[in-house]
Amino acid sequence: MPSTSIRKTEYDPERKVLSVWFVASGKRYEFEEVPPETFAAFKAAFAKGRFFNDHIRNHFRFRVAAGNDPE
DSSP: OOOSSEEEEEEETTTTEEEEEETTTOOEEEESSOOHHHHHHHHHOSSHHHHIIIIITTTSOEEEOSOOOOO
């Protein structure tokens, strides 16, 4: 199901960095040390916003990244 709050995600398995672009702000956040299993579960989740809030937000160090617009 498409998310109303998350526009796009990308995952770098070598660096274990999850990039998440948000609809409202257009900003991209990079979450560090995200295990591949967590990204796989996030990608498969029916409610991505809920999974993000329950399992990623406030669980991993993050930063606002440059180059926020994915298009």
